[in-house]
Amino acid sequence: MPEARSATGRLASSIRRIRSEPAVTQTLRSTAAATIAYAVALWLSSEPAPLTAPLTALLVVQVTLYSTLTTGIRRVNSVVAGVLIASAFSVLVGLSWWSLGLIILASLIVGYMVRVSEFVPEVAISAMLVLGVTRVADTAWDRVLETLIGATVGLLFNVLFVPPVWIGTAGASITDLARRMRQLLIRMGEELSDHVPVETAAARLYEARRLDNDVAEVDAALRQAEDSVRLNPRVKEGLLNRVVLRTGLDTLEICAVVLRVLARTMTDLARERDGALFDPEVGRSLQELLGHVADALVSFAVLVTSQVSESAQAAEDRLAGELAAAVTSRERTANLLLDGVRHHPDHWQLHGALLTEVDRILDELDPAHRSRRLMEELDRSAREQREKYPRITRVRQWTSTKRQRHTAAR
Incomplete structure (x- = not known):
């Protein structure tokens, strides 16, 4: 019986996954x-x-x-x-x-x-x-x-028969991208205190470069989701959904670029040093820092794709906690790297590059930065909408004015 229930559960899960595929839905329609x-x-x-x-x-x-x-x-x-x-x-x-x-x-x-x-x-x-x-x-x-x-x-x-809204599919793609970036950061952090051959560091660099393909696939899924909410009566806040997901993907794309630069810095360090990349204490501190950054990436993706206010608030709290822990770990790591420069003065540029790249990711994930970017995109989209459809804008303004006057007359 347990095996039968397990098989039934797997079958139901497979059917739900197939039904959520745009190609299957399009074929049937x-x-x-x-x-x-x-x-x-x-x-x-x-x-x-x-x-x-x-x-x-x-x-x-x-x-x-x-x-x-x-x-x-x-x-x-x-x-x-x-x-x-x-x-x-x-x-x-x-x-x-x-x-x-x-x-x-x-x-x-x-x-x-x-x-x-x-x-x-x-x-x-x-x-x-x-x-x-x-x-x-x-x-x-x-x-x-x-x-x-x-x-x-x-x-x-x-x-x-209005087509489905593909916001959930695009959100899942964004979350999967953040998890792949997290796994790469975790693997890079685990190798910091060990002897890392140049070939291993270069393999991580190639993995980071392959993230560009993942970003392109997520972008295609997001474009489909953006089209699915346009003119769709099921969606009340189509513009907000589009802008939230688009700005979230833009942030992850920037982080993917910085992650590629970070992997390149690690490769240069492996080429310069014959042995462990860092002393054990520095390596552990950097590993902890990259772990917090990795978790913050996933928390950010969950925040961007959360549709329920309670889930969004919980995701925002987790993101704030991970960013705070990352900042604390970053300060401790910076002091350790500064001490390490005294022993390896020729590599001070690479040490500084590591901190700069981590700072860039933390800045992109900062909630204040995200809120500012979100408001800018909403203002830009609204302005483009007014310029593209001036007559509709005038009708909406006239309707809003009449409604306000009617409310004031009451």
Whole structure:
């Protein structure tokens, strides 16, 4: 029985993990929308196999509502433009090598004219497909109808069945990145009092450099999360969520860069010294300092990704405690390194670099620095919103003024 319950728990956990994957959700949603579009096209179109409708629905249904209303609409424009071009060519000329060249040229030119951005090639692809399967103008117009059916079904599908909000997935990615950085710092701290070959120190440097790839993956997940909260009725504070996560990732990215510089400093020390990097007492102090910094990174990530106020307050308290312990450990380590400079005066620059890099990470994780950066980003986003949509801003100001006057009249 315990084994059965354990297996059931693992199965349920696997199902939850699969359902949380954007690729799985997108696959199921696209399949459903394309099937519905085909059924509607069979009912409204005279074509026996209206495949253009599910094709358009597949192109329109995106992983977020915002991308559906932006990327999806551009894709619809590209398909419709291609079908219209093919309709005109089906009336004037047949399909030959020179007409194919003309339709590709005309499609690409029209694609740039209708501003479908990255979907310009899809105008030519749609035109070639339609011209290849039909030579009759009436049938080509049926393709236009199928395209409009697929586009309408795709848009309504994402409006009625709003895509998930991927804030949790992006938050988990940010936390995982902080934990990987923590593990690297812990390993670096454990080697400070031992004999560290240059190859081992260089391996840590390569690990730090690979964090750039991790940051890029988290950035992609965060961009998807940012799109998922735009125009999404499930989210009340979309701008705040986007800015909090984005500034948090920016901070971790800066810390990853500093961590790479720290690993380079360790590698230079290993190259200069034939033996342990530091005396045992200095090594233990530095290990303690890096441990506090590592824990502060994870506490910062938890604070950034906390959605509940109580959890955020607990994470902020843990972060403040880790930063306070790190500052205390930093002062003790600085005094020990100063004494070590008297024995190794040639390496004073590397000792100073270690403290400078640790100071930079602590400064980036400081709650006051984060609050200031958060307010700056919120002000910048609000200003850009006002400049981009001045009419909406004026309507909001007018509505707010009327509400205030109505409240004062009461």
